[in-house]
Amino acid sequence: MHVGLIAQGGAGWAGGSEYVRNLARAIRATGEPARITLFCGEPQRPEWEKHEAHFDSVVTVPVRKKRGILQRFRAQNKDFTRAVTGSGVEFLYPFTYDNDYNVGVSLPIGDIGCRWAAWIPDFQHRHLPQLFTQKEIGKRDRGIQAVVAEAKKVVMSSESAATDFRNFYPAHSAKAEVLRFATFPDANWYEPFEAENLDWLPKRYFVVCNQFWSHKNHALVFKALEILAARGIRPMVVCTGALVDFRQPEHTEGLLQQMHRAGVGAQVMLLGLVPRRLQIEIIRRSLAVVQPSLFEGWSTVVEDARVLGKPTLLSDLAVHLEQNPPGARFFPGSDAEELANLLEEAWSNFSPGPNSVAEVNAREWADARIVEVGREMLRIIRK
Numbered sequence: 001m002h003v004g005l006i007a008q009g010g011a012g013w014a015g016g017s018e019y020v021r022n023l024a025r026a027i028r029a030t031g032e033p034a035r036i037t038l039f040c041g042e043p044q045r046p047e048w049e050k051h052e053a054h055f056d057s058v059v060t061v062p063v064r065k066k067r068g069i070l071q072r073f074r075a076q077n078k079d080f081t082r083a084v085t086g087s088g089v090e091f092l093y094p095f096t097y098d099n100d101y102n103v104g105v106s107l108p109i110g111d112i113g114c115r116w117a118a119w120i121p122d123f124q125h126r127h128l129p130q131l132f133t134q135k136e137i138g139k140r141d142r143g144i145q146a147v148v149a150e151a152k153k154v155v156m157s158s159e160s161a162a163t164d165f166r167n168f169y170p171a172h173s174a175k176a177e178v179l180r181f182a183t184f185p186d187a188n189w190y191e192p193f194e195a196e197n198l199d200w201l202p203k204r205y206f207v208v209c210n211q212f213w214s215h216k217n218h219a220l221v222f223k224a225l226e227i228l229a230a231r232g233i234r235p236m237v238v239c240t241g242a243l244v245d246f247r248q249p250e251h252t253e254g255l256l257q258q259m260h261r262a263g264v265g266a267q268v269m270l271l272g273l274v275p276r277r278l279q280i281e282i283i284r285r286s287l288a289v290v291q292p293s294l295f296e297g298w299s300t301v302v303e304d305a306r307v308l309g310k311p312t313l314l315s316d317l318a319v320h321l322e323q324n325p326p327g328a329r330f331f332p333g334s335d336a337e338e339l340a341n342l343l344e345e346a347w348s349n350f351s352p353g354p355n356s357v358a359e360v361n362a363r364e365w366a367d368a369r370i371v372e373v374g375r376e377m378l379r380i381i382r383k
C-alpha cells in the first residue's frame with residue numbers, strides 16, 4: 001500500500017503537524033508493508049525537514065501566489081494533481097476545508113488520480129462564533145460543505161466532533177469516521193534531559209501548554225492564582241505556546257495586564273514556543289498539566305500528559321471527558337473558584353516529576369496504542 005499524507009500545521013498550529021507525523025508512525029507500527037509519502041507545500045518544507053525520517057519520500061508541492069479563484073483551481077490543482085500522479089500514491093489524507101495555505105489546492109478537489117478522505121479537526125466556529133469574523137465563519141462553512149460533499153469519508157478526531165458533524169450535515173452522516181489520535185513518544189522522552197541546564201525552572205510548578213488564543217482560557221488560570229493569593233497560596237505556573245492570537249492581537253496584552261494587576265505576575269513564566277523535547281521535559285518535571293481550554297477538537301497536550309503519566313486538571317469539555325486520561329480532575333471552564341480549589345489541593349499533595357513508575361506504565365500503554373491507531377487508519381483507508 002502506498003499512502004500519501006498531506007503536511008498540516010506549522011509554527012502557528014503545532015497540533016496539525018503532530019497529527020500527521022504521528023499518523024506516519026502509527027502506520028509503521030502495525031508492521032504492515034506500506035510506503036508513506038509526505039506532500040509538503042514549499043513554504044512549509046523547512047519546518048518539516050526534521051521529520052523527513054518518518055516518511056519514505058517527500059514531494060514538495062509548488063504553492064503559487066494567490067490569484068483569482070478560477071485561476072487557482074485551474075493552475076494549482078493541476079500542479080498538485082501532477083505531483084500526486086507522479087508519486088504513485090493510492091490513497092491521500094488528510095484534506096481539510098482549507099488546503100490552499102499548505103499545498104495550494106482549491107475546492108473542489110476534483111480527480112487527482114487516487115482515493116482520498118477528508119479530516120475536520122473540529123467545529124470551533126460553530127461553538128464559539130464570537131472568536132471569528134463573519135467572513136471567517138462563511139469561509140469555513142463553505143469549505144466544509146464543499147469538502148464534505150466531495151469526500152467519500154470524513155474523519156473526525158473524537159466522537160464529540162462526529163456528533164457535531166452528524167447534527168450539522170445529516171445528509172452526509174454515513175460518511176463519518178472517528179480516528180482518535182494519540183501522542184507517540186520518542187524513546188528519549190524518558191531519558192535524562194541533557195540539552196541544557198534547567199535550573200531556571202521553578203522546583204515546583206504547574207504547566208499550561210497552549211497557544212495564547214482567547215479560547216485557550218489562560219485568563220481563568222490567572223484568576224485562579226489571584227484567588228489562591230488571597231488565601232496565602234502562591235503556586236508557580238509555566239506556560240509554553242505562541243504568545244500571539246492572530247484573530248485578537250490585543251489578547252495577550254490583556255492577559256499580561258490582568259496578571260500583573262492581580263499581583264500574580266511573579267508566579268507565571270511565559271516561555272513562548274519552545275523546542276518539542278524541551279516542552280516534554282517541562283511537562284515531565286511539573287506537578288500536573290492544566291488544560292483550561294473552552295474548546296478542543298482532541299487535545300494534543302492531554303495526550304502528551306497521558307504518555308508521560310502526568311496528572312491533569314482539565315476543563316469539563318465533552319471531548320476532555322471523552323479523552324479521560326488516568327488521574328484527570330475536571331472543572332467548569334468558567335469557574336475560577338473550582339480551578340483554584342483543585343490547584344490548592346494539587347499544590348499541597350502532588351510531587352514534581354519525573355515519576356519513573358508512572359512513566360513506565362504510560363509508555364507501555366503508548367506502545368499498544370500506536371498499533372491500534374495505525375490499524376484503525378488502515379481500516380479507514382481500505383473502507
